[in-house]
Structure formats: C-alpha cells, structure tokens
Amino acid sequence: MSGTKLTPVIKVDDEKCVNCYACVAACPVKYCMDGTGDAPKINHDLCIGCGNCITSCKRGARSFFDNGDAFFRDLGRGEKIVAIVAPAAASNFEGRYLNLNGYLKSLGVQAVFDVSFGAELTVLSYVNYMKEKKPSLVISQPCPAIVTYIELFVPSLLPMLAPADSPMLHTIRMIKEYYPQYRNHKVAVISPCIAKRREFDETGLGDYNVTFITIKGQLEKEKKDLASCKAMEYDNPEAERAVTFPMPGGLLRTADREVPGIWEQTRKIEGPEAIYPYLDHLADSLKKGGHQSVSFVDCLNCEKGCNGGPGTGFWEEPQNELEYPIQQRAVEAEKKYTLKSQKKSRKELAKVLNKYWKPGLYGRNYVDLSGNYTIREPSPAELTEVYKKIGKYSEDDIYDCNACGYGSCKRMAKAIFNKLNVPKNCLHYNLFLLNKQDKLAELNVEMKKQIGKSLSVIDSINSLVDVVSSKMAKQSESVDHSSAAVGEMVSSIHKTSEVSQKKRDDLQGLVDVAARGQGSMRETIQAVEDIAKSVDGVSSTIKLISGIASNTNLLSMNAAIEAAHAGDAGRGFSVVAGEIRRLSEDTRANSQNISVTLSNIIKGIKVTSTRSGETENHIAQMSSEIHSFAETMAELISTFGELSSGSTEITSALENLKALSSEVKISYNEMLNMTLTLRQALEELSAVAERSTAD
Ligand code: SF4
Ligand code: SF4
Ligand code: SF4
Incomplete structure (x- = not known):
C-alpha cells in the first residue's frame, strides 16, 4: 500500500529546542521523528497527533x-x-x-x-x-x-x-x-x-x-x-x-x-x-x-x-x-x-x-x-553492526536507560539503522567516548613523551645522515678516481694485450726461424759428418800414398844400388832413382804433412760436429723455450682478455656504484626532507596533544 499524506498536527520551534529528546521519550511512535539534526523533525505521515511531545517538552519548543x-x-x-x-x-x-x-x-x-x-x-x-x-x-x-x-x-x-x-x-x-x-x-x-x-x-x-x-x-x-x-x-x-x-x-x-x-x-x-x-x-x-x-x-x-x-x-x-x-x-x-x-x-x-x-x-x-x-526492522547481524556504532559489544553494554528517548537500546539501534538517529545521541555512547577521551588524554601524555623521543631520534638520524652523506661524497670521489684509474688500466691492458698479441705473432715467427735454424744445424752437422767421412777417405788415401812413397823410396834405393852396380850405365838410372827417392821422400813428407793437417781438420770437424750438436741442442732448447714463452704469451693474452673483461665489469660496477651514489644522494635529500616533514608533523602533533590536554 502506498503512503497517505496526513495533515501536520505538530510543529517544532528549532530555536527553542535543546535536543533533549524528552519528546521522543514521550512519543508512542518514536519513528515519526528524525533525530539526526539539532532538533527532532517530524514525519507527519507517521505522527498520530497524540500531543504527548507537547506536554513533555519543558522548553515550549513543541506546539x-x-x-x-x-x-x-x-x-x-x-x-x-x-x-x-x-x-x-x-x-x-x-x-x-x-x-x-x-x-x-x-x-x-x-x-x-x-x-x-x-x-x-x-x-x-x-x-x-x-x-x-x-x-x-x-x-x-x-x-x-x-x-x-x-x-x-x-x-x-x-x-x-x-x-x-x-x-x-x-x-x-x-x-x-x-x-x-x-x-x-x-x-x-x-x-x-x-x-x-x-x-x-x-x-x-x-x-x-x-x-x-x-x-x-x-x-x-x-x-x-x-x-x-x-x-x-x-x-x-x-x-x-x-x-x-x-x-x-x-x-x-x-x-x-x-x-x-x-x-x-x-x-x-x-x-x-x-x-x-x-x-x-x-x-x-x-x-x-x-x-x-x-x-x-x-x-x-x-x-x-x-x-x-x-x-x-x-x-x-x-x-x-x-x-x-x-x-x-x-x-x-x-x-x-x-x-x-x-x-x-x-x-x-x-x-x-x-x-x-x-x-x-x-x-x-x-x-x-x-x-x-x-521503517525496516534490522536483522540480528545488522543490529549487531549498529550496536557497535554506539559502543555496544556485549549484553553488558545494553542499558535500556531511555536517555535517548527510545526506551530501549534496540529501538534506538533501529532508529539509527533507519537513519532516524545518530550514535552521539546515546548517553552511554557519550560516556563510552568520555572514557575513551580520558584514556586518550593519558595516551596524549605518553604520545608527547614519545614525540620528544622521536624528535631526538630524528636529530640523530639527521646527523647520521649527514655523516653518511659526507662519506657518500668521499666514496663518490673515490669511485670517480677509481673509475678513471680503471679506465686507464683497461686501456693499458688493451694496449698491452694488443702488443702481446703482436709479440706472440712475432714469437711464432721466431719459433719458425728457430725450427728452421735447427733444421739447418742438423743439415750442417750432416755436412760436417760427410766432410769428416771424406777427410777420413783422404786420410786413408794419404796413408796409401805415404805407403806407396815409402815403397817407392825403398825401390829407388834399390835402383840406386843397382845403378851403382851398373856403373856408368847405371849412372843415368842412378840419377832417376835418386830423383824418384827424393820424390817419394817429398811425397811421404807431404803425405805426413797432409795427414797431420787432415788429422787437425778431423779434430776441427769433430769439434765442429760436437759444437754443432750442442748448437742444435741449444737451438732445440731455445726453440722449446720460445715455444713455452709463446704459450705463456698466449696464456698472458688470454689473461689480458679476462683482465679486460674483468676490468669492463669493474668499470660497469663502478658506473653502477656511481649511479647508486647519485641515487643515494637523491635519497639522502629526500630523507632530509622527510625527516624535516616528520619533524614538523611531530611538532604539530605535539601542539595538538598540548591543546587537547589543555581542552
Ligand atoms: S503528536 Fe504524538 S505521535 Fe506525534 S510526534 Fe508528538 S508524541 Fe509523537
Ligand atoms: S522535548 Fe522539546 S526541547 Fe526537547 S527535543 Fe523535544 S521539542 Fe526539543
Ligand atoms: S541512551 Fe543509549 S544506553 Fe540508553 S537506552 Fe538509549 S541507546 Fe540504550
């Protein structure tokens, strides 16, 4: 059924009304009044016109x-x-x-x-x-x-x-x-x-x-x-x-x-x-x-x-x-x-x-x-929610004191639920708040103490922040220096690496040359050995010639004897025999000289051969040394590579460090601002706490 307009019977003088709720207490309907404002307002369509609100109002606000x-x-x-x-x-x-x-x-x-x-x-x-x-x-x-x-x-x-x-x-x-x-x-x-x-x-x-x-x-x-x-x-x-x-x-x-x-x-x-x-x-x-x-x-x-x-x-x-x-x-x-x-x-x-x-x-x-x-009846769950709004959490909080005019907490809760009243009109809610206020005052004092402590902590933080800031500045400077040094180091490493690379290539040439030298040496030794063999052949031939010369000498002496026996006929022969004996003697003497010379040559060849062997060994040793040096160089170069990439990482780490240092600087400034704001807020809070305690 839709609503029916009823003729207004009651009026309220808001100027005279002190919002005492005596009228609500007297009203048999209660929900015909909106008690959310400074004076109860009447819903005439629910007012029965009983006039009880007039007779109960001691302020003459109702007529x-x-x-x-x-x-x-x-x-x-x-x-x-x-x-x-x-x-x-x-x-x-x-x-x-x-x-x-x-x-x-x-x-x-x-x-x-x-x-x-x-x-x-x-x-x-x-x-x-x-x-x-x-x-x-x-x-x-x-x-x-x-x-x-x-x-x-x-x-x-x-x-x-x-x-x-x-x-x-x-x-x-x-x-x-x-x-x-x-x-x-x-x-x-x-x-x-x-x-x-x-x-x-x-x-x-x-x-x-x-x-x-x-x-x-x-x-x-x-x-x-x-x-x-x-x-x-x-x-x-x-x-x-x-x-x-x-x-x-x-x-x-x-x-x-x-x-x-x-x-x-x-x-x-x-x-x-x-x-x-x-x-x-x-x-x-x-x-x-x-x-x-x-x-x-x-x-x-x-x-x-x-x-x-x-x-x-x-x-x-x-x-x-x-x-x-x-x-x-x-x-x-x-x-x-x-x-x-x-x-x-x-x-x-x-x-x-x-x-x-x-x-x-x-x-x-x-x-x-x-x-x-x-007007709607709140469900038990809705009622509980409204009760909470007026500080009622258990049966012990239900006073039914009628100070609000509704006769019972339940009816007041129903009015609040239907937006016809507000928690502040419940006496016990106000007492509850007052109680809270007392506790709040105690908390205020405690809070002021804590604010004082917080302010001194902020001061400490600020001075620590200053220290951190100056250290950060130094660190930043060091990072800059380190960055420059590392930069230089990286470029030297790059250069050294390049030079080493080149040297390693040269060394490879040296290894090749040494190998070739060793080969030549080996060939030389072979040639010396071949010469020695030839000299040995010559020496044998010389010995043969010397033997022939000795025999010839012997024969010439025999011929001279024979020639002497032959007299004049043998005179010419004796001359020839003499000449042959001299020739054989010269030959034998020359052969001996040659033999001595050859012997010296052989000695020399042997020494040469020995020296060549030693030289070959030295060359081989040198070659192996060069080889191992080349390997060391290769390792060195790879180490340089690692060093270089490590240096790059160091550089990027330093860059990051620099960026972080800048961020830390920004954060530091923000932190300073925040501590400043925090300080102001705490000071204001302290002033509010001061005022509320004074109130
Ligand atoms: S006349 Fe009666 S029903 Fe109407 S507001 Fe006053 S007390 Fe309530
Ligand atoms: S009894 Fe009178 S003064 Fe009190 S709330 Fe009602 S109208 Fe206002
Ligand atoms: S004033 Fe508060 S405690 Fe008293 S009856 Fe009304 S709601 Fe309940």
Whole structure:
C-alpha cells in the first residue's frame, strides 16, 4: 500500500529546542521523528497527533496547528458557522462553560451544540452494534490519536474498532440530519484535542478545530473575562452522564447505564505508556489466537482524559481537580433526567436520544494507513553492526536507560539503522567516548613523551645522515678516481694485450726461424759428418800414398844400388832413382804433412760436429723455450682478455656504484626532507596533544 499524506498536527520551534529528546521519550511512535539534526523533525505521515511531545517538552519548543486563526477570521467575515463544544469545557472553563457559549455567539457563531449529547448518541451506536452483531471484541474510538495509531501501526485491529463515529462526528452528523437550518453551516469544533483535524480529513466532516488553548488565548487577547459573557444553554437537548466522557472511564460509565455490568467485560486503559503497548500486545495475542478476558476496551490517549488533552494546557493539573467540575455537572445532568422511577428516567432519556439516532447514520469506516510505515526492522547481524556504532559489544553494554528517548537500546539501534538517529545521541555512547577521551588524554601524555623521543631520534638520524652523506661524497670521489684509474688500466691492458698479441705473432715467427735454424744445424752437422767421412777417405788415401812413397823410396834405393852396380850405365838410372827417392821422400813428407793437417781438420770437424750438436741442442732448447714463452704469451693474452673483461665489469660496477651514489644522494635529500616533514608533523602533533590536554 502506498503512503497517505496526513495533515501536520505538530510543529517544532528549532530555536527553542535543546535536543533533549524528552519528546521522543514521550512519543508512542518514536519513528515519526528524525533525530539526526539539532532538533527532532517530524514525519507527519507517521505522527498520530497524540500531543504527548507537547506536554513533555519543558522548553515550549513543541506546539500544534489548529484552525483558530481561520475560525476567527471567517467569523469576522460573516461566515455562517455553528460550534460544537467538547464536554471537557466544563473543567477547562470551570463554572463558565455556558458563558463560553455566550462568548461564541457574541462572535457570530449561530448555534452551539454540546458534544456530550453526541457522546450519548455514540454509546447508543455502540450498544446497538454490540446487540446486533455480538462482536467478540470492541475497541472504543472517541480518541483520534488511538484511531490513527491503529490505522498506521496495528491495522489488524481495525475490524475491532467500533464502527461508529466519535462523539464529535455524531454531533456534526446530528446537526446535518436534524438541524436542517445549520446543514450548510461550517462547523467549528471547540476541543481539548489537536488530533481532531485528522477526523475532519478522513470523514470530510468538520471545518475548524479550535482548541481550548486558542480560545483562552483569544480571550486574553481581547482582555475578556468569560464571566462577562452571557451564560447560554446548548442548542441541543441535554446529555445525561455522557458529560463524563472527558474523564477516563466516562464512556464506560455511560455504557454501563445501557448495559449494566459491562464494566466486568471491559479493559479501561488510558495514557500513552499503557494504551499503545496494550494495543501492540493485543494485536499479537489475537494473531496467535490467544484468549481475551474482555470484550470491550475503553481507551484514551491522555492519562487524565480529554480534560488534560494537549489542546487544554491543563495536562499538569491534578486529576481530581480537573474532574471535580465534570462530576458536579454529571450530578446535575443525571438529576435532570431523574424522574419518579429509574425506569421512567431511562425511558425519558431513550425517547430523547432515539429522536436523534437512526440506523446507518453514524457508521464509520477506517483507513489502513500502514503503507506509511516504511521503517525496516534490522536483522540480528545488522543490529549487531549498529550496536557497535554506539559502543555496544556485549549484553553488558545494553542499558535500556531511555536517555535517548527510545526506551530501549534496540529501538534506538533501529532508529539509527533507519537513519532516524545518530550514535552521539546515546548517553552511554557519550560516556563510552568520555572514557575513551580520558584514556586518550593519558595516551596524549605518553604520545608527547614519545614525540620528544622521536624528535631526538630524528636529530640523530639527521646527523647520521649527514655523516653518511659526507662519506657518500668521499666514496663518490673515490669511485670517480677509481673509475678513471680503471679506465686507464683497461686501456693499458688493451694496449698491452694488443702488443702481446703482436709479440706472440712475432714469437711464432721466431719459433719458425728457430725450427728452421735447427733444421739447418742438423743439415750442417750432416755436412760436417760427410766432410769428416771424406777427410777420413783422404786420410786413408794419404796413408796409401805415404805407403806407396815409402815403397817407392825403398825401390829407388834399390835402383840406386843397382845403378851403382851398373856403373856408368847405371849412372843415368842412378840419377832417376835418386830423383824418384827424393820424390817419394817429398811425397811421404807431404803425405805426413797432409795427414797431420787432415788429422787437425778431423779434430776441427769433430769439434765442429760436437759444437754443432750442442748448437742444435741449444737451438732445440731455445726453440722449446720460445715455444713455452709463446704459450705463456698466449696464456698472458688470454689473461689480458679476462683482465679486460674483468676490468669492463669493474668499470660497469663502478658506473653502477656511481649511479647508486647519485641515487643515494637523491635519497639522502629526500630523507632530509622527510625527516624535516616528520619533524614538523611531530611538532604539530605535539601542539595538538598540548591543546587537547589543555581542552
Ligand atoms: S503528536 Fe504524538 S505521535 Fe506525534 S510526534 Fe508528538 S508524541 Fe509523537
Ligand atoms: S522535548 Fe523535544 S521539542 Fe522539546 S526541547 Fe526537547 S527535543 Fe526539543
Ligand atoms: S544506553 Fe543509549 S541507546 Fe540504550 S537506552 Fe540508553 S541512551 Fe538509549
């Protein structure tokens, strides 16, 4: 069902409101108020118009809307208006309620009717309904706040609400039906109730709701004493005991006249703290099929009845004093209908009442307004979350102290859940915060100590950072130097490597040359050996020649001897033999010389051969040395290569070191800035801690 707009009944003066939540505490609905701001705001579509917030507000921040201004204005304009006056006038204008009629008429009101008579008709409607329909349970409905409560929040009770108009509506319908001269007049309801306006809206009957407070205000404004106004009887017949309707139990008292003993079946209940929970429980009980000990509920919102309604200003008056004039009037009213016998009296009253009552005239329908109630019930998990927001973590934190006005922590949590209130309005949450604040103060002191320590640590860090920075600068310088040295070293290594490479190539040439030298040497040795062999051959030949020369010498000597024997014939021969002997001797001598020479040559050749062998060995040794030197050179070159690549790595490591040094420098600057910022933050924190401790 969609929401229905309800006429605003209550207004809040934000200037006067101190957000004390007394109104929320008094309000039977609670969720008709938004307590999130500086003054509770009313959701009129959930407000039942009970006025309890007005009577509970000690700051005068709550008041009501009525139609007093329009009433006096329209009267001044000559509008045709009749007034109906609630029976509570007898207590609110004690001893002068009939003068009120004179006053109203003096203003131009054409006729004044007594709602007490409408109350008599109301009881008649109830009794006839109960006799005819025999309902198991009837809830009385003169109080519009209770009717609206049922329509909004417990619509399951709507069928139990007496299907009859309230005394006010009975009176208006009576006028329209039985006083045709006033049928088209506007009707002003002079009442103690601010919620009557809602009945106008729902039934289309009634035009001005003018509270007693407004009438009193107008009299004051006019500086008029009611005593100065003419006392005038009402324009309708007199009521009997229904004049007690504005007292709690007045309805029952009247009904008991019609149905003696009805009180035995009745729950009489009034006051917001009693009636609304009662209705809630009744609805639950009926839903569960529970047994009901009563068949009639006589209920009123206001604890002192309509005599102390929110439109009276008399809600703090002692009840007995309020009721005394009513009782007096009841005595008088009953007297008027007391004839010789009770039977005759009853008959006379019935005759009067029946003249103004007929079936179907005073029936009332109700409206289900439950669509206006969109407040959601939090699930247990949601409730737990809300509880946490108000510092409630266990059952021990549930105080139900009512300081927030909701009567229980659960209802406050429901309001917070529905964004109708805020945690700061929970007293114990504030105590919880205060407690926290105390702890916070202790922590503040501790924090200040720690801040002091932190500041000195920052100073130490700063000086360490300075030391690191200067070391970093030196390191950076060293790295630069090292980089340059390594650069030079790398280039020398490269050069040396290149030279070594070249030398190794040269060495290879040397190895080749040595190998070739060794080969030549070997050939030389071979040649010397060949020469030696040849010399040996020559030597043998020389020996042979020397032998031949010796033999020749021997032969020549023999020839000379023979020649000598031959005389002159032999003389020539002897000369030749002599010549041959000399030749052989010369040959032998030459052979010996040659042999000696050859022997020397052989010796020389042997020495040469030995030397050549040695030379070959030396060359071989030299070659092997050169070889091993070449290998060493190769190793050296490869070492140079490794050295070179190692140097490159060193160079790149140094480059990295340089880059890192720069980064460290940047980080150092950042660190300095950060420590500066940290120092400022800590100093500010210290100042805040100082201030909060001072606060
Ligand atoms: S009139 Fe009643 S229901 Fe409306 S806000 Fe006031 S106390 Fe609540
Ligand atoms: S009772 Fe309500 S309206 Fe009055 S001062 Fe307190 S919070 Fe404001
Ligand atoms: S403890 Fe807080 S939420 Fe609970 S009733 Fe008290 S004020 Fe309301």
